[in-house]
Amino acid sequence: MHPDSLPPAGGAFPSPLPAALPRIALLGTGGTIAASARDAVQLHDYRVTEGVDAILAAVPQVRELAEVHCEQLMNVESHEIDDAGLLAIARRVQALLDDDGIDGVVLTHGTDTLEETAYFLNLVLDSAKPVVIVGAMRPASALSADGPLNLLNAFRLATCAEAAGKGVLVMLNDRIGAARHVTKMHTTATDAFFSVEQGSLGEIAGGVVHFFNAPTRRHTVHSEFSLADIGELPQVDIIFDHLGAGTHLYRAAIAAGARGIVLAATGNGSLSPSARQGAEEAKRHGVAFVRASRVGQGVVTDSADDAVLGTIAANSLNPQKARLLLMLALCVTRDTDAIRECFRRY
Numbered sequence: 001m002h003p004d005s006l007p008p009a010g011g012a013f014p015s016p017l018p019a020a021l022p023r024i025a026l027l028g029t030g031g032t033i034a035a036s037a038r039d040a041v042q043l044h045d046y047r048v049t050e051g052v053d054a055i056l057a058a059v060p061q062v063r064e065l066a067e068v069h070c071e072q073l074m075n076v077e078s079h080e081i082d083d084a085g086l087l088a089i090a091r092r093v094q095a096l097l098d099d100d101g102i103d104g105v106v107l108t109h110g111t112d113t114l115e116e117t118a119y120f121l122n123l124v125l126d127s128a129k130p131v132v133i134v135g136a137m138r139p140a141s142a143l144s145a146d147g148p149l150n151l152l153n154a155f156r157l158a159t160c161a162e163a164a165g166k167g168v169l170v171m172l173n174d175r176i177g178a179a180r181h182v183t184k185m186h187t188t189a190t191d192a193f194f195s196v197e198q199g200s201l202g203e204i205a206g207g208v209v210h211f212f213n214a215p216t217r218r219h220t221v222h223s224e225f226s227l228a229d230i231g232e233l234p235q236v237d238i239i240f241d242h243l244g245a246g247t248h249l250y251r252a253a254i255a256a257g258a259r260g261i262v263l264a265a266t267g268n269g270s271l272s273p274s275a276r277q278g279a280e281e282a283k284r285h286g287v288a289f290v291r292a293s294r295v296g297q298g299v300v301t302d303s304a305d306d307a308v309l310g311t312i313a314a315n316s317l318n319p320q321k322a323r324l325l326l327m328l329a330l331c332v333t334r335d336t337d338a339i340r341e342c343f344r345r346y
């Protein structure tokens with residue numbers, strides 16, 4: 001042995017410091033990933049019972065990937081989250097991202113409204129650090145529960161350098177979804193989330209993150225929306241158009257103080273006679289009116305009638321995401337053309 005490589009008298013060389021693990025905040029909000037049922041074959045009748053610390057404890061492999069800061073913000077099914085709850089989630093995630101000691105955030109969330117929270121965060125968070133939202137379709141108590149692997153994959157994603165700057169990401173069933181595109185399309189299956197036309201951003205296979213696409217619409221650091229500008233979110237209601245629809249829901253929404261209405265319209269954002277009357281009524285009251293589609297795929301194209309009725313095409317946003325964008329747009333402008341521009345940009 002070369003004398004230089006001998007340990008100093010009286011001791012061994014100090015062992016090299018292990019490479020520091022990324023510091024990831026795990027924020028729990030509830031959902032099926034945190035639920036349990038009466039037995040392992042009951043997949044649908046369950047209650048939220050598990051804290052986020054218990055969900056984490058069930059996947060010890062996460063500790064090999066990250067130093068985890070674990071926090072419970074709420075513990076509810078996601079269809080119980082209201083606009084104030086959505087804002088509370090956004091403000092807490094932003095505070096974590098602002099912390100120099102945190103490299104990224106994993107948020108556990110019920111799947112029913114996961115796409116809404118994901119898209120809202122995508123529009124308001126001001127950070128390029130990875131933010132991954134994860135849920136499950138089967139409760140933690142189920143045979144073949146999907147939550148544990150989804151959680152591990154969420155950490156694989158949140159600790160992957162390539163995930164930074166891609167906006168808010170959704171991780172379920174091995175697929176990486178972009179918040180802007182992904183939507184829940186099945187009531188119970190583990191492959192419930194799809195980005196039909198845009199495709200997923202990538203997948204996790206062999207324990208490795210593979211990105212194939214990047215989101216093109218503005219998000220996070222390139223978004224003009226900021227939590228600092230929002231006191232509370234304006235009321236925006238969604239009305240579903242259908243054969244034989246009446247006009248009473250438009251009048252009710254306006255009377256209840258709606259600042260905006262999103263129509264889940266038929267086809268390419270067509271207006272039934274009652275929806276047209278609803279749009280006219282909205283215009284008279286200065287209420288913004290967005291035409292989204294109930295179809296589930298495709299762009300709602302601009303129409304010559306938009307200029308007459310003051311309506312706004314939702315582009316490819318589904319009604320529930322169009323509602324969120326309209327709420328944010330209304331926080332900064334009441335100008336119809338400016339709101340139209342938001343729907344082209346985000």
Ligand SMILES: NC(=O)C[C@H](N)C(=O)O
Binds near residue numbers: 032138
């Ligand atoms: N799979 C789920 O998470 C559904 C549940 N009802 C929720 O959204 O909280």
